[in-house]
Each structure stands twice: as structure tokens, then as C-alpha cells.
Amino acid sequence: MKFETKAIHLGHEVDPLTGAIAAPLHLSTTFEREADGSYPRGHIYSRLSNPNRDALERSLAGLENGEGAIAFASGLAAITNVFQALLPGDHVIASQDLYHGTTHILQDIFEPWGLEVSFIDVTDTSQLEGAIQPNTKMIFLETPSNPLLKITDIAAVADIAHKAGALCVCDNTWATPLLQRPLDLGADIVVHSTTKYFGGHSDVLGGATISKVKDAFFDRMRMLQQIGGAVPAPFDCWLVLRGIQTLSCRMKNQSESAFAIAKFLQKHPHVEKVYYPGLVDHPGHDIVLKQMSQFGGMLSFQIKGNKEEALAFTGRLKIIRRATSLGGVESLIEHRASIEGPNSKTPDNLLRFSVGLENLDDLLTDLDTALTHK
Numbered sequence: 012m013k014f015e016t017k018a019i020h021l022g023h024e025v026d027p028l029t030g031a032i033a034a035p036l037h038l039s040t041t042f043e044r045e046a047d048g049s050y051p052r053g054h055i056y057s058r059l060s061n062p063n064r065d066a067l068e069r070s071l072a073g074l075e076n077g078e079g080a081i082a083f084a085s086g087l088a089a090i091t092n093v094f095q096a097l098l099p100g101d102h103v104i105a106s107q108d109l110y111h112g113t114t115h116i117l118q119d120i121f122e123p124w125g126l127e128v129s130f131i132d133v134t135d136t137s138q139l140e141g142a143i144q145p146n147t148k149m150i151f152l153e154t155p156s157n158p159l160l161k162i163t164d165i166a167a168v169a170d171i172a173h174k175a176g177a178l179c180v181c182d183n184t185w186a187t188p189l190l191q192r193p194l195d196l197g198a199d200i201v202v203h204s205t206t207k208y209f210g211g212h213s214d215v216l217g218g219a220t221i222s223k224v225k226d227a228f229f230d231r232m233r234m235l236q237q238i239g240g241a242v243p244a245p246f247d248c249w250l251v252l253r254g255i256q257t258l259s260c261r262m263k264n265q266s267e268s269a270f271a272i273a274k275f276l277q278k279h280p281h282v283e284k285v286y287y288p289g290l291v292d293h294p295g296h297d298i299v300l301k302q303m304s305q306f307g308g309m310l311s312f313q314i315k316g317n318k319e320e321a322l323a324f325t326g327r328l329k330i331i332r333r334a335t336s337l338g339g340v341e342s343l344i345e346h347r348a349s350i351e352g353p354n355s356k357t358p359d360n361l362l363r364f365s366v367g368l369e370n371l372d373d374l375l376t377d378l379d380t381a382l383t384h385k
């Protein structure tokens with residue numbers, strides 16, 4: 012089955028009891044034993060497993076070409092789970108340019124807990140090789156990265172990780188498996204904030220880890236999910252699974268619009284710099300051509316001016332909403348430095364733009380009007 016067909020049908024089997032095409036919602040927290048005490052239908056208690064969560068996990072594993080998926084209540088709960096599965100004294104190499112929440116949990120939860128963490132530029136393979144230690148157990152990367160859209164060669168990093176006996180973990184939230192499949196490129200685990208493109212409508216929080224093989228590390232992550240309990244509610248699973256059905260058409264459209272907007276902004280007299288991997292002068296352009304089928308719906312740009320002028324520009328927008336998050340049907344723009352806090356290294360005049368499904372000309376007019384202050 013091709014991606015688009017899997018997205019419609021995996022985890023969306025017809026309900027054998029009623030013939031329902033859209034999956035029923037299973038709110039029950041507990042499931043009946045047989046007279047002999049067994050659980051032939053597989054479910055015991057909803058923290059351990061639930062039919063709606065099972066369906067979502069089957070869909071996610073199928074879309075990423077992994078053997079198993081584990082769904083969580085948020086993207087950061089999924090990322091927390093991956094690091095929790097390591098042991099105190101293990102060493103993690105993490106990309107310098109990461110979703111700020113990931114950096115935050117590494118520094119404020121896992122370093123005090125006993126993980127050793129090196130933040131480096133993983134796009135530089137010689138720097139990466141130099142950072143490997145005897146206790147390196149994981150290399151964690153994000154590509155395209157947040158918010159600078161840096162591109163990392165997944166196959167090259169996976170190769171270095173495997174030579175060191177470490178796992179390669181890739182946050183694939185921005186690309187989605189429609190555009191990029193890290194497990195096929197050699198990564199061992201993919202993590203997602205399903206809050207973003209999978210859900211797609213800014214109305215559900217969720218996360219997932221997807222493993223290439225169901226090995227001992229997968230079993231440990233599953234145990235931590237079931238015992239740790241950061242599980243998504245049945246309706247949240249249902250909403251993400253519904254979002255997945257339209258992922259392909261949303262993502263194709265959003266990628267096309269983002270590409271057009273990036274080219275428009277690059278020529279605009281009030282714009283200093285555009286970060287979008289589809290542009291030929293982007294430093295990761297050649298790698299992105301190898302590992303992504305389109306360039307995605309996210310871009311960042313620096314306006315000509317300071318922080319106040321960047322914020323004033325967003326204040327003049329009429330269609331594009333000022334809000335954090337991304338991957339929804341509506342276009343969202345955000346001043347990253349102010350949400351990332353005082354330690355942020357993001358330029359003060361940088362805005363991150365999640366391109367939605369509005370008409371492209373309307374978006375271009377909105378940007379142009381606000382930029383030129385017409």
C-alpha cells in the first residue's frame with residue numbers, strides 16, 4: 012500500500028460489531044475477563060492499552076515503516092520516554108538547534124537525573140564524530156530543525172551512531188512521514204509531536220515514538236509508557252487518527268504554499284533573510300533533495316529591523332494568526348525569541364511561520380501589506 016492509502020485505512024478498519032466506517036470511541040477504562048480469568052480480547056485497563064490507542068499506534072507504525080509505535084499524551088511526553096529508557100551514566104549527543112522543550116527536558120530533568128548530554132552541531136559530521144564517548148548511547152536530532160530549519164543528513168548520522176553502538180533518534184514532527192522517513196534512512200527511532208501536522212487542526216495534543224524494530228529498547232519504552240502513564244485519552248487518539256486521513260493533501264498543499272512564500276519573501280525589500288530548505292542557497296539544500304520529497308510547510312525569516320519592528324509587523328497581519336505551535340490548517344506566525352525565554356539564541360527579528368491552507372494569494376497579500384506598511 013502507498014502512503015496515502017495507508018493514511019486512510021490503517022487503524023480505520025470497519026467495526027466488526029456494528030459495521031461502522033468511522034471508528035467507535037472506547038471510553039471504558041476497564042475490560043472484562045473471561046470466566047477463566049483470561050483476557051482474550053487483549054485489553055485489561057486503559058493505561059495499559061485501549062482500542063483507540065491501538066488503532067493510532069498501528070497507523071503511526073505503518074506510516075513510518077516501523078515495527079511498533081507508542082502513543083503519548085504530548086510530544087514532550089514521547090521525547091521524555093525516549094530519554095527515560097536510557098540509564099543514569101549514559102551519554103546523549105543532542106543537536107544544538109532543537110525544539111526548545113527538548114533542550115529544556117534534557118537540561119532540567121535528565122542531566123540532574125544522571126544523563127550526560129553534549130549539545131553540538133550535528134550537521135557537522137566531524138564535530139559529531141569527535142563528540143562520541145565510550146558511554147554514548149544515543150544521538151538525538153531534528154531535521155528540519157526548529158526554528159532555523161537546519162538540515163541534518165539522517166543516513167550519515169545513523170551511520171556514525173551505529174559505529175559507536177548508539178541509537179539514532181530523529182524528531183520528524185516538521186517533515187512528517189509523507190515527506191521524510193528517517194527509519195528507511197537508517198534511524199532507529201522516530202519521535203513526533205502529533206499535536207502538529209498529524210492532528211492538523213490545532214485541537215488535540217499528542218505524541219509518539221516509532222521504532223524500526225520491536226527490540227528490548229522498544230519493550231522498555233512500552234513499559235515506561237504503561238507504568239509512567241503519560242497516555243493519550245481515547246478521544247485524543249481518535250482525533251489524531253482522523254487528522255492523519257487528510258495529512259497527505261494538507262501537507263502537499265502547505266509545502267507548495269510555503270515554497271512560494273519563501274521565494275516571495277526572499278525577494279522582498281523589507282526582509283533580511285529567509286530560512287527554507289527548498290531555496291537553492293540554503294546550506295542543507297543538497298541533503299534535503301536526497302531525504303525529503305517536498306520541503307515542508309514551515310519557514311522562518313528575519314525582517315529588516317529590530318524586535319519591536321518584527322512584533323509590530325505581526326501586529327499588522329489580518330489573516331495570519333499570532334500564536335505558537337504549527338501544522339494546523341490556519342497560518343500561524345510567531346516571534347520565537349520571546350517564547351524561548353532569556354537564554355534563547357534565536358535572532359530578535361526572526362519570525363517562524365507555519366503555512367496553513369488559506370488561499371496563497373491571500374497569504375502573500377497579507378504578508379506584503381504588513382511588511383510594506385501599506
Ligand SMILES: *Cc1c(COP(=O)(O)O)cnc(C)c1O
Pocket residue numbers: 085086087088110112153157182184185203204205206207216217218
Ligand atoms: C511541538 C514540538 C514538540 C513538542 O510537542 P508537544 O506536543 O507540544 O509536547 C517537539 N518537537 C517538535 C519539533 C515540535 O514542533
